Amino acid sequence: MAYRGAHLVASLASLLVSVGAEPLIQIPPHIQNLELSTPKPVTAAQMQEFxxxxxxxxxxxxxxxxxxxxxxxxxxxxxxxELYQFFLDSDKDQSGDVSLQEYVDYAAMLN
Ligand SMILES: [Ca+2]
Ligand SMILES: [Ca+2]
Structure with missing residues (x-):
């Protein structure tokens, strides 16, 4: 399997959506209230999903x-x-972890 890049990212996004059908974990207030910048405009509903x-x-x-x-x-x-590609695309400061801001930047670009 040699596919990668946008196609791979799209498949990861669809995985996230399908997993999202499970019972939801409550979003803690400090995350709920966090104002995040995005590289592309997203709706309030999309930000909530992220x-x-x-x-x-x-x-x-x-x-x-x-x-x-x-x-x-x-x-x-x-x-x-896929896991490697996800971190390559999202972990911009290469800390080995993906912060909420990094994840939102990544997810916004998939729209
Ligand atoms: Ca990071
Ligand atoms: Ca953690």
Whole structure:
């Protein structure tokens, strides 16, 4: 499998949407109230979805998505290549974690 780039990102986004059908974790106030910039305009509903995705994945509530959390969230439905590509695309400061701002930047560009 040699596909990557936009196609891969699109498949990851569709995975996120399908996983999002599960019961929702409550968004904590400090995330709910956070004002975030986006590289492209998004609606309030989309921003709400991004925040929901983020808190669903951030299992240990340290406000960072790490690779283990992303892998656990997808329950084996994500390949190593997809996981790597996701961090390559979203972890802009290469900290090894994806912050909410990094995730929102990433997700906004998928629209
Ligand atoms: Ca975390
Ligand atoms: Ca980061």
């Amino acid at each position: 925040k929901q995705d983020f808190v669903d994945v951030d299992f240990n509530k340290d406000d960072q998505m790490d690779a283990q959390e992303v892998r656990a969230h997808f329950k084996g439905g994500i390949s190593d290549v």
